[in-house]
Amino acid sequence: MALIPRLDIVSLDALELDPSTKGLPYDAPRLTVGDVGSQGWSLLAGDLPLPVAVIRQDVLAANSAWMSAFTAENNLVIAPHGKTTMSPHLFDLQIADGAWAITAATLQQVGVCLRFGVKRVLLANQPIGRPAIDACFSALHTEGGFELYCLADSLDGVAFLAEGARRNPPPEGNPLRILVEMGFIGGRTGVRTRKGAIELARAIAAAPGLELAGFECFEGMLPTPETADGLIDDVAAMALLAMEEGLFATSARIIISAGGSAFFDRVVERFDLVSFPYPVLRVLRSGCYLTHDSIAYAAAFKRIVEETTLQLPEGGLEPALEVWAMVQSRPEGGRTMLTMGKRDVSHDAGLPVPLRWYRPDGSMTAPAELSPGHSVVALNDQHCHMITPIDSPLQAGDMVGFGISHPCTTFDKWSLLMLVDEDYRVTGGLKTFF
Numbered sequence: 001m002a003l004i005p006r007l008d009i010v011s012l013d014a015l016e017l018d019p020s021t022k023g024l025p026y027d028a029p030r031l032t033v034g035d036v037g038s039q040g041w042s043l044l045a046g047d048l049p050l051p052v053a054v055i056r057q058d059v060l061a062a063n064s065a066w067m068s069a070f071t072a073e074n075n076l077v078i079a080p081h082g083k084t085t086m087s088p089h090l091f092d093l094q095i096a097d098g099a100w101a102i103t104a105a106t107l108q109q110v111g112v113c114l115r116f117g118v119k120r121v122l123l124a125n126q127p128i129g130r131p132a133i134d135a136c137f138s139a140l141h142t143e144g145g146f147e148l149y150c151l152a153d154s155l156d157g158v159a160f161l162a163e164g165a166r167r168n169p170p171p172e173g174n175p176l177r178i179l180v181e182m183g184f185i186g187g188r189t190g191v192r193t194r195k196g197a198i199e200l201a202r203a204i205a206a207a208p209g210l211e212l213a214g215f216e217c218f219e220g221m222l223p224t225p226e227t228a229d230g231l232i233d234d235v236a237a238m239a240l241l242a243m244e245e246g247l248f249a250t251s252a253r254i255i256i257s258a259g260g261s262a263f264f265d266r267v268v269e270r271f272d273l274v275s276f277p278y279p280v281l282r283v284l285r286s287g288c289y290l291t292h293d294s295i296a297y298a299a300a301f302k303r304i305v306e307e308t309t310l311q312l313p314e315g316g317l318e319p320a321l322e323v324w325a326m327v328q329s330r331p332e333g334g335r336t337m338l339t340m341g342k343r344d345v346s347h348d349a350g351l352p353v354p355l356r357w358y359r360p361d362g363s364m365t366a367p368a369e370l371s372p373g374h375s376v377v378a379l380n381d382q383h384c385h386m387i388t389p390i391d392s393p394l395q396a397g398d399m400v401g402f403g404i405s406h407p408c409t410t411f412d413k414w415s416l417l418m419l420v421d422e423d424y425r426v427t428g429g430l431k432t433f434f
Contacts (some may be wrong), residue, residue: 036429043424059320069313081287135166165209175215214255257283289320294403295350350405
């Protein structure tokens with residue numbers, strides 16, 4: 001199993017930042033991405049305008065190392081979903097910790113990966129439309145080599161891809177590698193039946209320029225571990241059937257894959273039940289583990305720890321991503337307004353959770369925990385409504401740090417996030433490409 005090389009971080013760090021970039025101090029000089037960590041800025045010293053999104057670097061590194069250990073101990077490789085962060089700095093961290101590929105969701109995201117030197121991408125979607133399909137085949141001609149995997153879930157989709165291969169034949173030995181996507185009734189994309197899946201596999205295997213690479217699913221929308229089990233079982237069963245029919249090329253790397261963010265324990269447990277006659281690469285595509293969260297994925301990880309039959313590495317996943325805002329006013333008893341809203345923080349999988357507070361007047365040496373009586377009840381575009389106990393210490397001008405849910409929809413609100421140390425001193429800037 002060949003891993004991929006580190007990324008071109010030099011060119012990323014050389015990118016000049018627009019002085020009006022959200023998150024930069026109002027009086028920031030002209031600077032590059034790589035300059036951010038050397039400015040001496042501190043969140044707690046009031047150097048950053050609020051709201052601001054920060055990532056705690058020690059927690060980030062620990063999460064990355066934990067997942068690397070988990071996959072190594074359980075005969076998996078990881079192709080983390082790049083759409084979560086769209087930050088090449090973070091892709092590089094994941095690659096340094098053994099990522100086999102980076103997963104993308106769109107051709108724009110594939111383009112970002114190509115720009116900074118990702119050598120293997122799994123496009124977890126079926127390319128549709130001539131421009132997208134042609135871009136896939138053009139990418140296969142990238143100088144220095146580039147492997148691209150994508151999905152198919154219909155015979156029409158396979159026909160479109162086969163036509164793309166005829167228009168722009170891939171290089172010898174570097175076909176467009178296709179995973180058949182297994183789905184479920186009421187779900188997103190994905191073929192709904194095993195019969196349909198094997199028909200797709202046969203069509204892919206017969207198409208010049210395409211190569212059947214395996215089967216995959218995204219089980220994250222299913223409500224329970226037990227319902228996810230059935231879809232994961234479909235993936236393994238179809239790979240076994242395709243082997244029996246001889247549909248994989250002799251040189252093909254055979255892949256079985258699942259999303260795995262909420263149910264990564266079940267992915268391992270279900271794949272472990274099947275004995276394959278040929279080697280398979282078991283690919284997990286979790287992306288949110290890197291920063292984790294304080295709500296949805298925190299609850300999912302708690303279930304994993306309590307229920308799994310697997311041996312887990314020491315430690316665990318902890319939330320690394322926080323959004324900090326300032327108390328604007330306390331206009332009525334029990335309600336506090338803060339300078340953060342829907343344009344700054346995710347709200348599709350739960351409202352943010354107030355974690356800690358700080359008064360930047362020199363009276364506190366470190367942030368203090370907030371009591372459970374503080375809770376967010378609503379977000380407007382730029383305002384946060386927080387219920388607070390009457391005796392809450394908060395007052396106008398105080399800073400509050402919030403935990404988030406669903407990292408994907410917090411990251412996409414920031415073109416620059418601040419990497420901070422345990423004392424909230426800025427150590428770097430993380431550029432995103434949404």
